[in-house]
Amino acid sequence: RHLPTEAAAPAGTLDALRAEAAICTRCPLHANATQTVFGEGPPDAQVMFVGEQPGDQEDIAGRPFVGPAGRLLDQVIAEAGIDRSKLYITNAVKHFKYEPRGKRRIHQKPNMGEVKHCRWWLNLEMQLVKPKLIVAMGATALAALTDAKQRLQDIRGQAMAMEGGRTLFVTVHPSYLLRIPDERLKAEEFARFRDDMLNIQQLMT
Numbered sequence: 001r002h003l004p005t006e007a008a009a010p011a012g013t014l015d016a017l018r019a020e021a022a023i024c025t026r027c028p029l030h031a032n033a034t035q036t037v038f039g040e041g042p043p044d045a046q047v048m049f050v051g052e053q054p055g056d057q058e059d060i061a062g063r064p065f066v067g068p069a070g071r072l073l074d075q076v077i078a079e080a081g082i083d084r085s086k087l088y089i090t091n092a093v094k095h096f097k098y099e100p101r102g103k104r105r106i107h108q109k110p111n112m113g114e115v116k117h118c119r120w121w122l123n124l125e126m127q128l129v130k131p132k133l134i135v136a137m138g139a140t141a142l143a144a145l146t147d148a149k150q151r152l153q154d155i156r157g158q159a160m161a162m163e164g165g166r167t168l169f170v171t172v173h174p175s176y177l178l179r180i181p182d183e184r185l186k187a188e189e190f191a192r193f194r195d196d197m198l199n200i201q202q203l204m205t
């Protein structure tokens, strides 16, 4: 199998990069996943959304954010007036990490080593797509996008300058909203997420 090294020349197009990523063995996660789930969207999108890693349904479909978290994201961005087809949507880690439990595959959070290995692809996606605005959804995306050890809650909901003239906007991951057991807290957190998407919509215009 082909193993790109740090010295390898970046592929010239997103399609070429996707083809390279499809055979990636840079970390052990490829061994148990069905396939690489690469980013999706216009190759010159102005806005890039970054999640954590594909889930069970994404692993099978080979597309990011098509499962429960993706449906929630679709609904909230649509309400905020954001057209998903204009976004480039990707993940910090491109293989599904899970633990088998009976017939189910239980999502496991990628560790920092896996995030660092996979940042190779995320950085190249950013270099090729050149988005003006990057939206980090959740702490894993934030860790992949910045070396600063800032806590998500401290910088959430603000547009921040990134190197290369880009803007970074940090919000929570939609899966987090789906897991909140307390109804009141859930409603509050949904409202904040909706506000974040409205702010992102404003930054896009």
Ligand code: URA
Residues within 6 Å of the ligand: 051, 052, 053, 054, 055, 058, 063, 064, 065, 066, 067, 069, 070, 091, 175
């Ligand atoms: N969660 C993510 O972070 N990414 C996906 O693609 C799906 C669920």
